[in-house]
Amino acid sequence: MPDKVLFFSVVDDSTQHQQFVIPFIASALITHPNASCEVRVPNPPQFFATFAKEFDSLIPIFKGRNFYVGPWPNELNTAKFKDQSSPGALVRFLCLPYIKRHSCTYISDIDMLFINDILPGHKAIMESTGFPYTNIIRPNTKRMTGCMMVKSKEYYDAVAPVIERYLSAPESIYYPISKDEELLYRLIEESSLPLPDPTWSDLYRPSSSIHTSLNRNIDMDGDWRESPPSWGLTPEKLQQAKALFATPEWQAMVFPKAYQENILDPIRARITVGEQVR
DSSP states (O other): OOOOEEEEEEOOSOHHHHTTHHHHHHHHHHHOTTOEEEEEESOHHHHHHHTHHHHHHHHHHTTTOOEEEEEOOTTTOSHHHHTSSSHHHHHTTTOOOSSOOOSEEEEOOTTEEOOSOOHHHHHHHHHHHOOSBOOOBOTTSSOBOSOEEEEHHHHHHHHHHHHHHHHHOGGGTOOSOSOHHHHHHHHHHHSSSOOOOTTOOGGGSOOOSEEOOTTSBSSOOSSTTTSOOBOOOOHHHHHHHHHHHTSHHHHHOOOOHHHIIIIIHHHHHHHHHHHHHO
16 A cells, blocks of 8 residues: 655744645645645634635545644644744644644645655655654754654654643743754654754755745755755756646646745746746
8 A cells, every 4th residue: 555645734824824825735635646734724714714715626626635724732822832933833843733544744844835746755765764754954053954754653652742741841842942943853852763963964855846935036046055045946846847737636726816926927937938948
């Protein structure tokens, strides 16, 4: 039986961030036939009121597939916690998924656009390292990176006691929090899991998706290894995005207007330019 993967993310109550929820779900389910998807928001009724027609477009397209938009844990849905920097990014590491029975879980930024099957690359790395997750330590820091694949049972069994302790006494691990990546480092450090070798490079945390962050440059400035963070729109990724956009499921979707203008239109424009150059 093929491995099943859960795509998991959390957002805050910003409409700018919540506009990514629908394409996150759609791209994950289209590119991964055995996947499910779960996104947590602070106020689900408010989310469904704002994105009613967009969410409703998912239902007939992915009939029989498992996707869920639900609330933050009550312990974290407080004004004090929401005052932290990037609260949604923090909650994804402190929230146990509601959807179960998946061999792997991909804990992700909400603004990832999935354009291919990411599971095989991550599985190969976990088999090579023996770790139940794929991640690295950022050079000269005590920070992990923000997206990672985990073996669901092994990872969550190890971090659940640490999460429970944190929720009851945040100062016991790290509070106040400045970076979600620092919190993740502390969670793993306090658990029974091993930390990555500090010398491990990006090869140990593959990124074959498009990171459509509004805080990143759309285009790469020179060599990707030296340029500021960008969407990583390589020719190969643009072709994979073109194939995603051509699927009947994607074409039947309704997306937020701001997402169309700020994310999809720039990608389509670069696909067109690339085809004119070839």
